[in-house]
Structure formats: C-alpha cells, structure tokens
Amino acid sequence: xxxxxxxxxxxxxxxxxxxxxxxxxxxxxxxxxxxxxxxxxxxxxxxxxxxxxxxxxxxxxxxxxxxxxxxxxxxxxxxxxxxxxxxxxxxxxxxxxxxxxxxxxxxxxxxxxxxxxxxxxxxxxxxxxxxxxxxxxxxxxxxxxxxxxxxxxxxxxxxxxxxxxxxxxxxxxxxxxxxxx
Amino acid sequence: xxxxxxxxxxxxxxxxxxxxxxxxxxxxxxxxxxxxxxxxxxxxxxxxxxxxxxxxxxxxxxxxxxxxxxxxxxxxxxxxxxxxxxxxxxxxxxxxxxxxxxxxxxxxxxxxxxxxxxxxxxxxxxxxxxxxxxxxxxxxxxxxxxxxxxxxxxxxxxxxxxxxxxxxxxxxxxxxxxxxxxxxxxxxxxxxxxxxxxxxxxxxxxxxxxxxxxxxxxxxxxxxxxxxxxxxxxxxxxxxxxxx
Numbered sequence: 001x002x003x004x005x006x007x008x009x010x011x012x013x014x015x016x017x018x019x020x021x022x023x024x025x026x027x028x029x030x031x032x033x034x035x036x037x038x039x040x041x042x043x044x045x046x047x048x049x050x051x052x053x054x055x056x057x058x059x060x061x062x063x064x065x066x067x068x069x070x071x072x073x074x075x076x077x078x079x080x081x082x083x084x085x086x087x088x089x090x091x092x093x094x095x096x097x098x099x100x101x102x103x104x105x106x107x108x109x110x111x112x113x114x115x116x117x118x119x120x121x122x123x124x125x126x127x128x129x130x131x132x133x134x135x136x137x138x139x140x141x142x143x144x145x146x147x148x149x150x151x152x153x154x155x156x157x158x159x160x161x162x163x164x165x166x167x168x169x170x171x172x173x174x175x176x177x178x179x180x181x
Numbered sequence: 182x183x184x185x186x187x188x189x190x191x192x193x194x195x196x197x198x199x200x201x202x203x204x205x206x207x208x209x210x211x212x213x214x215x216x217x218x219x220x221x222x223x224x225x226x227x228x229x230x231x232x233x234x235x236x237x238x239x240x241x242x243x244x245x246x247x248x249x250x251x252x253x254x255x256x257x258x259x260x261x262x263x264x265x266x267x268x269x270x271x272x273x274x275x276x277x278x279x280x281x282x283x284x285x286x287x288x289x290x291x292x293x294x295x296x297x298x299x300x301x302x303x304x305x306x307x308x309x310x311x312x313x314x315x316x317x318x319x320x321x322x323x324x325x326x327x328x329x330x331x332x333x334x335x336x337x338x339x340x341x342x343x344x345x346x347x348x349x350x351x352x353x354x355x356x357x358x359x360x361x362x363x364x365x366x367x368x369x370x371x372x373x374x375x376x377x378x379x380x381x382x383x384x385x386x387x388x389x390x391x392x393x394x395x396x397x398x399x400x401x402x403x404x405x406x407x408x409x410x411x412x413x414x415x416x417x418x419x420x421x422x423x424x425x
Binding site for chain 2: 016019024027028031032034035036037039040043045048049052053056057060061062063064122123126130141142145146147170173174176177178180181
C-alpha cells in the first residue's frame with residue numbers, strides 16, 4: 001500500500017524539487033534587479049529589500065507559470081514596481097527616507113562642504129523632477145539607469161519594442177534636463 | 182541661421198546622447214549643428230552645459246538604483262516562504278476566476294435567451310384558417326361590428342405553419358381576427374407584450390368609469406302565494422272526478 005502511495009507521490013515530489021531548484025536559480029539571478037527597481041522608487045534600502053522580498057514571495061506562489069526566465073524577470077519588475085508604488089502611497093515615507101546612496105558616495109574625504117551641499121540640492125531637485133514624470137517615462141528611465149541595462153533589455157523587461165523604449169528614454173531625459181536647468 | 186534657432190536642436194541632440202560623458206562633444210550627428218557649434222562659442226558653451234547637466238542626471242539616476250541587496254536576502258526570502266507556508270499554485274489556478282466568470286456569463290446569456298418568450302415580428306403573416314380546428318368556431322359573444330361576410334384572418338404570430346404530424350399541443354397558437362381589425366390587434370398585442378399596456382388599463386380606457394361603477398340593476402322578484410289543492414281520501418285532488 002505504501003509503495004502504491006509512494007509511486008503516486010513521487011512525480012509530485014520530483015516536480016516540487018525541480019520547481020524549487022529553478023526558483024533558487026531565479027532568486028540568485030534576479031534579486032539585485034528586484035532590489036534596484038524597488039530602490040529606484042523608494043530610495044530606502046530597508047524598504048527596498050522588504051518590497052523585493054515580497055515580490056519574490058509572490059513570484060514563488062505563481063512560479064508554475066513563471067518558469068521561463070525572461071517571463072519571470074519581466075513579471076518580477078512589474079510586480080516590484082507596483083508593490084513599491086503601493087508602499088510609497090500607503091506609508092508616505094518620503095520625508096523619513098534615509099540618506100541616499102548618492103549622498104553616501106559624496107561623503108568621501110575629497111569632497112568639500114560646498115560640493116556636498118550642491119550635490120544634496122541637485123539630488124533633491126532630481127528626485128522631485130523624477131516624480132513629475134509620468135509613470136511610463138519614469139520606469140523606463142530608472143530601468144535604463146540600472147547598470148548593464150541597454151534599451152533592448154529594458155524593452156524585454158517591460159514588454160515594449162526597443163524603439164518605444166528609446167523614444168521614452170529620450171523624452172524622459174529631455175524633460176528632466178528642462179526641469180533641472 | 183541664428184543661434185536662437187539652434188537652441189532647441191542643441192537640447193534634442195544633447196538629450197539623445199547617452200551617456201553624455203562617454204561621447205566626444207565634437208561627434209554631433211547633426212552636421213549643420215556641428216558646424217555651428219564649431220563656429221559659435223556661445224552655442225558651444227550652451228551645448229556643453231546641457232550635456233554636463235544630462236551627465237549629472239544620468240549619474241544621479243544610476244546612483245539611485247545602484248547597490249545590491251544584503252547578503253542574507255535569499256535566506257530571508259526562503260525563511261518567509263517557510264514561515265508563511267507558501268506553495269506554488271498550479272498553473273491553471275490563475276485561470277479559475279476567468280473560467281468561472283466566462284461560465285457565469287454563458288449561463289446568464291442562455292437563461293436570458295432561452296427563458297424569454299419569443300417576440301412578435303413587426304410584419305405578420307396571414308395564413309388560411311382552415312387547418313386550425315378550434316379557431317374555426319365562431320364566438321357566441323362576437324362583437325356586432327365583426328363583418329360576418331368576410332372570412333376571419335388567422336394570425337400565426339410570425340412562426341412557421343405547423344408541420345404535418347405535429348401534435349396540437351406543439352402547434353403555434355393562432356388567433357382569429359377580423360380582417361379589418363388585424364393591425365389594431367397586433368398593436369395591442371405588441372404593446373401588451375412589451376409591457377406598455379395591460380389588460381386592466383385598456384379595459385378601463387375603453388369603458389367609461391360611470392359604466393363600470395354603476396350598481397348592478399336586478400329586477401324585483403315577485404313571489405306569488407302557493408295554491409294548495411285539497412286531496413280526497415284516495416289522494417286525488419278534490420273535484421277532479423267531477424271534472425271528468
């Protein structure tokens with residue numbers, strides 16, 4: 001009887017193990033992507049990690065239909081982006097954000113006080129200008145800013161043609177430059 | 182061309198470079214603009230300023246999305262999966278609500294389509310009254326204006342005539358209508374069918390209220406007194422023998 005039960009359970013166990021292995025692979029591949037997308041919206045490391053973890057939990061729940069790598073990454077970017085926006089809207093943590101990565105880089109000994117002040121002011125203006133952009137321009141400009149992402153990769157992640165990504169990126173940068181002049 | 186006319190082109194060309202810092206400023210794809218920048222120090226300065234600004238924007242954006250999650254990120258994800266008891270849902274789980282909604286829609290459409298009685302079409306077909314036996318009987322209470330000389334018209338509600346061998350119960354209901362009144366009857370039927378008219382209101386409209394509310398007139402009942410015949414000993418009416 002036990003052997004009969006085992007023979008039925010065995011394929012399910014193998015499938016589960018296979019799913020888990022693939023998920024581990026995706027987790028290793030794409031955790032930085034999810035974290036950076038969340039960081040681009042939230043600009044807070046702890047919040048970004050939390051949101052990225054939440055996105056991976058959801059990904060695991062839906063992993064049966066997300067086994068394809070490209071599909072998984074595109075789904076992960078969209079989910080992380082939505083979760084990060086939800087968190088911003090719900091928590092209103094904008095004021096309590098920690099010092100940004102940009103500011104940490106600027107706190108090097110070679111920088112003068114004036115440099116740091118100017119950089120801080122520019123960063124605040126950039127954040128405000130970024131928030132002024134429409135969502136479709138903002139997501140393109142942030143994804144394109146992630147190291148190693150060209151317009152083709154951004155298009156793949158967002159499910160957009162490369163030409164559309166280029167056009168949106170151009171308009172986003174032009175608008176940011178106009179706002180920051 | 183004046184410098185003002187080049188300004189918008191400077192903004193466009195500068196924004197098209199990405200990253201600005203990696204492209205030499207003299208590699209401007211717009212040859213006309215490149216020639217102007219080479220000749221005009223003011224426009225050249227404007228172009229360099231614009232590119233420097235865009236370079237700062239690119240650096241700022243890159244800084245915003247730079248960095249990696251903490252080393253224990255994957256471990257945290259795994260422990261949360263275990264704590265919350267999350268398991269991958271089957272691939273078709275996402276389709277269940279969609280399928281349920283589609284089925285509900287199909288059932289709804291089916292109920293609305295099948296459960297609704299057929300509507301009468303605008304044009305009606307006139308068929309000879311002969312095959313319909315019950316309709317051939319003239320009404321005893323037929324209104325006096327019905328022209329008896331004309332054959333009554335049978336309106337078969339826009340349906341096919343009954344086939345040979347069809348039972349009477351399956352046949353379409355047919356109504357005898359005097360020829361001159363068919364259009365009016367169809368209008369009445371359609372109005373009633375669409376809920377625009379009901380029998381009670383039509384009756385009330387057709388008959389004056391005073392007529393309806395008038396008390397029923399009953400003739401006075403006269404009862405004459407009973408006449409009792411007297412019987413003789415043999416049980417025969419008295420005087421009958423004499424009469425014979």
